[in-house]
Amino acid sequence: MPKNNITLADVAQHAGVSIMTASRALNNKGDVSPGTREKIRQAAEALGYRPNSLARSLATNRSTTIGLVVPDIANPFFSEIARGVEDEAHFHGYNIFLCNFDEDPQHEQAALNSLAEKQVDGLILCSSRQEESDLQTQLKDFRHCVLINRSLEEPQPHTAAILLDDHQGAMQAAGHLLNHQRRRIAFLAGPPRSRSGQKRLAGYRDSLIQHRFPFDPALVHHCQPDMHCGKQTAVQLLNTIPTPDAILAFNDLIALGAVQACLERGLRIPQDIEIIGFDDIPLAALITPTLTTLTYPKKEIGRRAMQTLLAMSHAQAIETVATYAPSFIFRQTSPE
Structure with a gap:
C-alpha cells in the first residue's frame, strides 16, 4: 500500500488497538498506557503514517x-x-x-x-x-x-x-555623544512611518534638551533603513558647513553606510566623527572600525x-x- 494512502485505521489494525485508542495516542490525549502508546508510535513509523492536516484542522478548528x-x-x-x-x-x-x-x-x-x-x-x-x-x-x-x-x-x-524602549535608547546614545563633547550630532532617521524612528527621534531631541543644547531640525534626515541610503544621506550631511561631528543612526545598516561615507571622505573615526547605530547586527562587529550600537535580544x-x-x-x-x-x-x- 502506498505510504501516502496509510490511514489511522491501518495504524490501529497494525498495532492491534481501536481507532480511538490510536488517535488518542498519536495526539498525546486520553488515558493510554506508555507501552500501548509506544506500540502505536512504532506502528505509525513502520507504515509511514502521516496525519491528514486538513482533516485535523477541521476536527480541531486549528x-x-x-x-x-x-x-x-x-x-x-x-x-x-x-x-x-x-x-x-x-x-x-x-x-x-x-x-x-x-x-x-x-x-x-x-x-x-x-x-x-x-x-x-x-x-x-x-x-x-x-x-x-x-x-x-x-x-x-x-x-x-x-x-x-x-x-x-x-x-x-x-x-x-x-x-x-527606543526613546530611552536614543536618549542614552545621544547623551553618550554629548558627554564626549560632540556638539553637532546628526540623526539619520528611518522611514517617517516607522514608530521606532519616531521614538528614537524624540529620544535624540529630548537628550539634547536635557543637556541644554538646541535641537536643529537641519541635522535630522529620514532615509530608507539600508546601507545604500545611509551612505547617500551621510554624504549629503558631510557636504554641509559646519559638518557634523557625530552621527546617530536609526539602525546599523544606515550606520554602516555612514561609516563608508566618512572613510571615503578621509575622516578619522572616532577622532573626527563618532557613529552609533541600533540593533547590533552581525556585520557591526566585523567591519573596520567596528560599530558601536545598541542591542535588543x-x-x-x-x-x-x-x-x-x-x-x-x-x-x-x-x-x-x-x-x-x-x-x-x-x-x-x-x-x-
Whole structure:
C-alpha cells in the first residue's frame, strides 16, 4: 500500500488497538498506557503514517500555522526575530507563513489579507507601517495577534504587544555623544512611518534638551533603513558647513553606510566623527572600525512572541504589554 494512502485505521489494525485508542495516542490525549502508546508510535513509523492536516484542522478548528509579517527579511534584525519565532513554533508543532512587505503599507495590507484568507491560527506582526485605523480593522480578521515594536492606541482583547524602549535608547546614545563633547550630532532617521524612528527621534531631541543644547531640525534626515541610503544621506550631511561631528543612526545598516561615507571622505573615526547605530547586527562587529550600537535580544523577542501567541490560543493569562530596554555595545566608532 502506498505510504501516502496509510490511514489511522491501518495504524490501529497494525498495532492491534481501536481507532480511538490510536488517535488518542498519536495526539498525546486520553488515558493510554506508555507501552500501548509506544506500540502505536512504532506502528505509525513502520507504515509511514502521516496525519491528514486538513482533516485535523477541521476536527480541531486549528491549522497549526502562524502568520509572521516583517518589513524587510533581508534586514538581520528581523531575520533574527523570525528565527526565534520559527524555533519556538517548530518546538510546538507549528509551521510559519513568512511575509515580507518591503516597508510598504499597501504591501503589508495585502500580506495580512492573504494570511486571513488562509485562516492561520494567529499573527505575529513586526513593526507595522500602517495607520492606526487601518491596522485596527485588519487585526479583527485574526483570532490572536502579537505586535512586535508596535502598540495600539485602543488595544483589542485578542492582541498583545512586545515593545522596544527606543526613546530611552536614543536618549542614552545621544547623551553618550554629548558627554564626549560632540556638539553637532546628526540623526539619520528611518522611514517617517516607522514608530521606532519616531521614538528614537524624540529620544535624540529630548537628550539634547536635557543637556541644554538646541535641537536643529537641519541635522535630522529620514532615509530608507539600508546601507545604500545611509551612505547617500551621510554624504549629503558631510557636504554641509559646519559638518557634523557625530552621527546617530536609526539602525546599523544606515550606520554602516555612514561609516563608508566618512572613510571615503578621509575622516578619522572616532577622532573626527563618532557613529552609533541600533540593533547590533552581525556585520557591526566585523567591519573596520567596528560599530558601536545598541542591542535588543532579538531571538528571545521572537520566541516570546510565539509563546505569547500560544498562551493566548489556550486562554492562558499573558502579559499584554512587555517592554525590552536596549543595551549598549561599545566598539571603535564611539568608545566607552
